[in-house]
Amino acid sequence: xFHRCQPPSLTTSQQIADGFCSFCWRxxxxxERGGGRLRASLSAFNPDKCDPPSERQKFNEGQANxxxxxxxxxxxxETADVALRRPTFSKQPPGSVSxxxxxxxxxxxxxxxxxxxxxxxxGEGPEQQLLKPNEWSYCDYFWTDKKDPQGTTSVAGxxxxxxxxxxxxxxxxxxxxxxxxxxKIEEEYAKNLSKLxxxxxxVQEEGTLGEAWTQLKKSLHDEAxxxxxxxxxxxxxxxxxxxxxxxxxxxxxxxxxxxxxxxLRKQLAxxxxxxxxxxxxxxxxxxxxxxxxxQLEIKLSNKTEEDIKKAxxxxxxxxxxxxxCVDLYNQTQSKWFEEMxxxxxxxxxxEVERIEWIQQHLRQYTTLRxxxxxxxxxxxxxxxxxxxxxxxxKDRELWVKENNTGEVRPVDMxx
Amino acid sequence: xFHRCQPPSLTTSQQIADGFCSFCWRxxxxxERGGGRLRASLSAFNPDKCDPPSERQKFNEGQANxxxxxxxxxxxxETADVALRRPTFSKQPPGSVSxxxxxxxxxxxxxxxxxxxxxxxxGEGPEQQLLKPNEWSYCDYFWTDKKDPQGTTSVAGxxxxxxxxxxxxxxxxxxxxxxxxxxKIEEEYAKNLSKLxxxxxxVQEEGTLGEAWTQLKKSLHDEAxxxxxxxxxxxxxxxxxxxxxxxxxxxxxxxxxxxxxxxLRKQLAxxxxxxxxxxxxxxxxxxxxxxxxxQLEIKLSNKTEEDIKKAxxxxxxxxxxxxxCVDLYNQTQSKWFEEMxxxxxxxxxxEVERIEWIQQHLRQYTTLRxxxxxxxxxxxxxxxxxxxxxxxxKDRELWVKENNTGEVRPVDMxx
Numbered sequence: 001x002f003h004r005c006q007p008p009s010l011t012t013s014q015q016i017a018d019g020f021c022s023f024c025w026r027x028x029x030x031x032e033r034g035g036g037r038l039r040a041s042l043s044a045f046n047p048d049k050c051d052p053p054s055e056r057q058k059f060n061e062g063q064a065n066x067x068x069x070x071x072x073x074x075x076x077x078e079t080a081d082v083a084l085r086r087p088t089f090s091k092q093p094p095g096s097v098s099x100x101x102x103x104x105x106x107x108x109x110x111x112x113x114x115x116x117x118x119x120x121x122x123g124e125g126p127e128q129q130l131l132k133p134n135e136w137s138y139c140d141y142f143w144t145d146k147k148d149p150q151g152t153t154s155v156a157g158x159x160x161x162x163x164x165x166x167x168x169x170x171x172x173x174x175x176x177x178x179x180x181x182x183x184k185i186e187e188e189y190a191k192n193l194s195k196l197x198x199x200x201x202x203v204q205e206e207g208t209l210g211e212a213w214t215q216l217k218k219s220l221h222d223e224a225x226x227x228x229x230x231x232x233x234x235x236x237x238x239x240x241x242x243x244x245x246x247x248x249x250x251x252x253x254x255x256x257x258x259x260x261x262x263x264l265r266k267q268l269a270x271x272x273x274x275x276x277x278x279x280x281x282x283x284x285x286x287x288x289x290x291x292x293x294x295q296l297e298i299k300l301s302n303k304t305e306e307d308i309k310k311a312x313x314x315x316x317x318x319x320x321x322x323x324x325c326v327d328l329y330n331q332t333q334s335k336w337f338e339e340m341x342x343x344x345x346x347x348x349x350x351e352v353e354r355i356e357w358i359q360q361h362l363r364q365y366t367t368l369r370x371x372x373x374x375x376x377x378x379x380x381x382x383x384x385x386x387x388x389x390x391x392x393x394k395d396r397e398l399w400v401k402e403n404n405t406g407e408v409r410p411v412d413m414x415x
Numbered sequence: 416x417f418h419r420c421q422p423p424s425l426t427t428s429q430q431i432a433d434g435f436c437s438f439c440w441r442x443x444x445x446x447e448r449g450g451g452r453l454r455a456s457l458s459a460f461n462p463d464k465c466d467p468p469s470e471r472q473k474f475n476e477g478q479a480n481x482x483x484x485x486x487x488x489x490x491x492x493e494t495a496d497v498a499l500r501r502p503t504f505s506k507q508p509p510g511s512v513s514x515x516x517x518x519x520x521x522x523x524x525x526x527x528x529x530x531x532x533x534x535x536x537x538g539e540g541p542e543q544q545l546l547k548p549n550e551w552s553y554c555d556y557f558w559t560d561k562k563d564p565q566g567t568t569s570v571a572g573x574x575x576x577x578x579x580x581x582x583x584x585x586x587x588x589x590x591x592x593x594x595x596x597x598x599k600i601e602e603e604y605a606k607n608l609s610k611l612x613x614x615x616x617x618v619q620e621e622g623t624l625g626e627a628w629t630q631l632k633k634s635l636h637d638e639a640x641x642x643x644x645x646x647x648x649x650x651x652x653x654x655x656x657x658x659x660x661x662x663x664x665x666x667x668x669x670x671x672x673x674x675x676x677x678x679l680r681k682q683l684a685x686x687x688x689x690x691x692x693x694x695x696x697x698x699x700x701x702x703x704x705x706x707x708x709x710q711l712e713i714k715l716s717n718k719t720e721e722d723i724k725k726a727x728x729x730x731x732x733x734x735x736x737x738x739x740c741v742d743l744y745n746q747t748q749s750k751w752f753e754e755m756x757x758x759x760x761x762x763x764x765x766e767v768e769r770i771e772w773i774q775q776h777l778r779q780y781t782t783l784r785x786x787x788x789x790x791x792x793x794x795x796x797x798x799x800x801x802x803x804x805x806x807x808x809k810d811r812e813l814w815v816k817e818n819n820t821g822e823v824r825p826v827d828m829x830x
Contacts, residue, residue, distance in 0.1 A: 111829060118828040128824055136812040144821025157820035164814070167619065174617040175628070181614070182635070185607040192600040199596070202589040204582065209770050213590070216777060220597070275828065323830060330827040337825055352807040355624050359805040362631060366795045366802065373792040380784045387781065390774040392767040397551040399579070405572035406534075406559025409543055410752055412745040413533040413690065414526060415738055 115145050115154060116265070116272040118333065131341065138344035158261050158340060161347045165254055168354045169246065175358070176242035179234055179365070186231035190224040197221035207395030212386035222379040230372040238365050245357060257343050264336040271329040278325040282318035289315045530560050530569065531680070531687040533748065546756065553759035573676045573755060576762045580669055583769045584661065590773070591657035594649055594780070601646035605639040612636035622810030627801035637794040645787040653780050660772060672758050679751040686744040693740040697733035704730045 110124035120128075130140045142157030197220035205213045289311040296308060525539035535543075545555045557572030612635035620628045704726040711723055 111826060113828065117825050119823050120826050122823075125826065128822075130822070131824075135808070136815045138811075138815070141815050141819035141822055143824050146820040160818055160820060164818075171617045171620050175620075178611070178614055178616040178632070181611050185604065185611065188607065189600065189604045192603070196593070196596050196600065199593055201593040202586045205586050205590075209773060212774070212777060216780070217593070326828055326830045333825055333827070348811065351811065355805060355807040355810060358624060359627070359802055362627060363799070363802050365631070366799050369795045370792060373788045373795075376791075377785060377788040380781045380788075384778070384781050387774055387778050390770060392770040393550070395770060396553075396763065396766065400551045400553070400556050403575055403579075404556035405561040405575060407543075407545070407556055408534050409546075409558050410532050410748055411526060411535050411540070412748070413528065413741055415741045 113272065116269040117143070117145075119144070138348040139341045142344060143340075156261070156265065158344065159258075161344055162254055162258050165347055165350055165354075166251070168351065169250060172242050172245055172354070172358065175362075176239050179239040179242065183231045183234050183239065186227045186234070190227040190231070193220045193224035193227070197224065207398045208386070208390045209392075209395055212383065212390050215386045216383045219379050219383050223376055226372055226375045226379060229375075230368055233368050234365065237368065238361055241361055242358075246354075257346070261336070261339060261343060264332070264339055268329070268332045268336055271325070271332045275322070275325045275329050278318065278322040282315070282322050285311070285315040285318040528687070531684045532558070532560075534558070553763040554756045557759060558755075571676070571680065573759065574673075576759055577669055577673050580762055580765055580769075581666070583766065584665060587657050587660055587769070587773065590777075591654050594654040594657065598646045598649050598654065601642045601649070605642040605646070608635045608639035608642070612639065622813045623801070623805045624807075624810055627798065627805050630801045631798045634794050634798050638791055641787055641790045641794060644790075645783055648783050649780065652783065653776050656776055657773075661769075672761070676751070676754060676758060679747070679754055683744070683747045683751055686740070686747045690737070690740040690744050693733065693737040697730070697737050700726070700730040700733040 108124075110121055111118055112121050113119075131137065132140060138161055142161055145154040145156050146160060147154045197217050199217065201217075202213055204210075289308070292308050292311045296305075523539075525536055527534055527536050546552065547555060553576055557576055560569040560571050561575060562569045612632050614632065616632075617628055619625075704723070707723050707726045711720070
């Protein structure tokens with residue numbers, strides 16, 4: 001099957017295993033990882049930008065070139081495992097050629113597997129473009145596990161994203177608490193103002209001045225009402241929404257994501273263990289074959305050709321097993337990759353929504369503050385009006401009418 | 416001496432006692448009560464509007480007319496005393512004519528003395544115009560003493576005016592107290608807001624949303640500062656002035672007025688007692704003269720003409736005494752009248768000043784309220800600004816830069 005990212009000259013008749021393209025080992029139909037769902041997640045994903053060539057591709061190239069090469073096995077002493085570089089050989093699966101007949105060609109290490117996830121080493125393979133350039137998208141930046149500062153354990157990148165969402169939930173709860181405290185302060189203030197407005201202090205002041213004073217006292221009650229209204233709206237329009245936004249289901253949903261991704265990592269670890277086991281088995285079989293072949297050549301033992309054929313067969317089987325295990329591992333890693341992209345995009349969206357939702361509700365807070373100050377100011381208007389009307393002459397008239405003792409002036413006494 | 420309110424035909428050669436005009440018994444030079452000081456108080460006072468004519472005027476008229484009239488004494492059964500109407504007679508002071516020779520002329524009662532102050536009876540004498548028309552001036556409405564509801568004691572009209580000023584002082588003190596309570600409420604509110612602004616709630620929120628949240632919390636402290644400023648200004652610009660306006664000297668000044676006027680009333684009472692005593696003495700002398708005259712006519716006794724002349728002399732003296740006492744009483748009443756007008760005008764002015772001063776300071780209160788609400792509103796501006804700047808994409812960039820675990824994407828494992 002032709003691959004659109006492969007020049008026509010590099011065709012191969014190698015059976016395409018399990019519907020995966022032999023060139024890039026992606027979905028043979030779409031040449032993309034994971035098919036439709038992922039395509040939806042990565043709308044900017046460019047299928048022409050393949051992963052760095054795999055060993056299978058090298059194998060294909062080797063076959064086309066017809067070169068013979070020896071093999072040199074190398075084992076890694078690092079904590080991570082570098083993929084065993086199979087020496088190139090013509091037309092034969094890993095286990096079928098005697099190690100002695102192989103051409104040893106030094107193959108550079110280009111990949112590294114850390115915590116069961118395989119990465120290209122720096123500078124190796126084609127440059128990786130961001131899946132979503134210029135967006136600082138979660139799906140681009142959380143592939144590696146994060147090491148604990150102490151250095152012993154590590155946390156999946158996905159876990160970091162999940163923790164952020166959980167923290168976001170905590171933030172909204174704390175914000176609600178803050179608003180609640182403000183509400184209590186406002187209610188206290190309103191209660192105090194209201195109580196003072198009922199004070200009988202200077203209640204005996206009469207006339208226009210008395211009216212102005214009465215209104216001034218009343219205005220405290222009006223102010224109290226304004227603050228009470230403010231606190232009620234703070235409760236219904238800011239605090240309560242902050243408390244109920246995303247309810248309890250949210251945490252359950254997050255847990256689902258968490259478990260789902262964690263399960264896929266476990267599967268990957270399991271697959272990786274399988275690969276390691278198959279690798280060892282192959283090494284054992286190859287060693288056995290080598291030993292037996294050498295023995296035959298120096299006619300050391302009475303091992304027959306039959307034994308060697310058997311050893312060779314087992315070696316070939318082991319090679320096939322390894323290939324199968326690597327296939328399964330890569331499939332599982334693809335699946336995990338796909339879910340990582342999809343789910344981290346979901347978390348990203350949730351974070352955008354969270355920020356915008358909180359922004360909106362904090363704006364509601366400032367709107368209420370504005371309103372409150374405006375209403376509060378207007379409570380002073382009637383007082384101003386009455387103070388403007390204060391008229392000592394009028395007050396004297398009112399008071400004198402009420403309190404005069406007599407208009408008739410004294411006159412001289414008669415004798 | 417001619418009197419400008421007296422037609423030239425009614426001249427009299429009666430000695431003008433103590434510099435008082437014989438017609439209206441006011442100051443002979445100015446024909447006004449009390450002279451210059453009072454003139455200043457009553458700028459609208461019209462010297463042409465004299466008090467109703469006194470008995471002296473009637474005496475003068477009687478002399479001019481040359482009529483003979485009898486006398487009818489009447490005694491009052493009311494609590495007030497009506498002036499003893501001396502029967503008119505020609506050219507002779509009260510005590511010099513035998514009661515029997517007098518023509519009895521019914522003289523209507525036109526005045527009444529209450530608590531030693533003499534008033535015209537309703538409908539008697541020329542109509543009194545207000546000293547300060549259309550002004551409801553204190554000097555026009557507090558001449559009579561106010562009876563206690565229980566009916567036993569009474570309070571001088573002046574006392575009512577004084578009490579009003581003292582109450583005014585009490586009012587300003589109570590207003591200051593009210594403002595003080597407001598100050599305490601504001602300080603409490605400010606303290607609570609300030610404390611809450613330091614809350615670490617949601618301090619972990621980062622990026623543009625975190626900045627907006629931080630500013631929101633800070634704005635509470637800014638609001639607290641506004642309310643603290645408000646309370647400080649309330650104290651210095653409203654409460655303190657209300658407490659210190661008119662200080663302690665004010666009450667002392669009021670007491671001085673009180674005592675001064677009260678003393679004049681006591682003097683008046685004393686003069687009145689003198690008049691009553693002289694009236695009684697005259698009645699006794701007249702009775703004695705009458706008895707002696709009758710006895711002579713019916714040749715009842717061996718009383719000589721000498722005895723009658725003696726009795727007549729004593730009667731005349733008693734009449735002179737009475738005239739002098741009435742003069743003194745009227746002088747004292749004039750003095751009191753003058754002081755009443757001057758002092759009540761002073762109290763009136765004090766009340767006008769008090770009202771205007773309080774009006775001004777309560778306006779300061781409303782100004783501070785306006786300012787406070789405006790400052791408070793402006794404390795929300797920076798929060799609004801930062802909320803407007805909230806940018807989920809920016810926050811993602813910041814967070815991802817800080818927290819990413821790795822950009823390199825996994826690749827397929829090689830065999």
